[in-house]
Amino acid sequence: MICSLRSRRSGFTLLELMVALIIIGILGASFLVIGGNVFGDSKKTQAKARLQTIGALIESYRNLEGEYPDDRLPAALNANEMNSQAEALVVALFDAEYRGERPSEQWLINTDQDETSRNPTGLASRELFELADPWDNPIVYLDSLHYSDRVTRMVTAGLDEFYEEQEVSPGRNERTGSFWEPNSFQLICAGPDGLFGTEDDITSYSINN
Numbered sequence: 661m662i663c664s665l666r667s668r669r670s671g672f673t674l675l676e677l678m679v680a681l682i683i684i685g686i687l688g689a690s691f692l693v694i695g696g697n698v699f700g701d702s703k704k705t706q707a708k709a710r711l712q713t714i715g716a717l718i719e720s721y722r723n724l725e726g727e728y729p730d731d732r733l734p735a736a737l738n739a740n741e742m743n744s745q746a747e748a749l750v751v752a753l754f755d756a757e758y759r760g761e762r763p764s765e766q767w768l769i770n771t772d773q774d775e776t777s778r779n780p781t782g783l784a785s786r787e788l789f790e791l792a793d794p795w796d797n798p799i800v801y802l803d804s805l806h807y808s809d810r811v812t813r814m815v816t817a818g819l820d821e822f823y824e825e826q827e828v829s830p831g832r833n834e835r836t837g838s839f840w841e842p843n844s845f846q847l848i849c850a851g852p853d854g855l856f857g858t859e860d861d862i863t864s865y866s867i868n869n
């Protein structure tokens with residue numbers, strides 16, 4: 661009787677153990693999926709908030725300076741044609757003479773790793789920085805004055821620092837064919853996939869429209 665109880669008990673424990681392992685496995689996988697989604701969603705929320713903050717700083721720049729920051733770098737600074745529009749925004753907002761509010765220096769990145777012979781800003785560096793999205797890609801800034809310019813706008817961006825050179829164009833309303841924000845500016849973030857021009861892009865005009 662004792663023997664039979666023992667063997668039944670040990671068999672039940674083994675079954676319990678297996679069930680428990682399976683449940684732990686399923687729960688673990690669910691947490692990974694849910695956790696990944698929550699993490700990804702929180703980055704999207706961060707990206708939207710960052711675009712709104714930068715957008716407000718650009719409006720504040722216009723109130724102080726009378727015009728939006730130029731999205732073209734001075735020729736002397738535009739060494740490699742990469743990230744130019746994003747860099748031009750940083751040069752304007754971090755100009756040593758500018759008295760308005762600036763973005764957080766923690767958002768500065770330099771995905772094309774360029775620098776200039778003279779310091780273009782009040783920052784303690786000759787690097788030509790861009791403002792980063794939460795995936796560490798440049799946030800592209802486009803001034804409406806130059807949406808129609810026949811220029812190729814190139815950005816160094818990707819995922820996990822595997823960067824590639826990508827072309828970016830001003831966003832258009834697919835229904836009307838006209839540019840979004842025709843009298844102000846566009847901010848464009850490549851989104852979770854690190855690619856510009858795909859569905860997951862987060863833009864100042866998609867937030868506002």
Ligand SMILES: [Ca+2]
Binds near residue numbers: 771
């Ligand atoms: Ca740069």
Ligand SMILES: [Ca+2]
Binds near residue numbers: 849850851853859
């Ligand atoms: Ca994208």
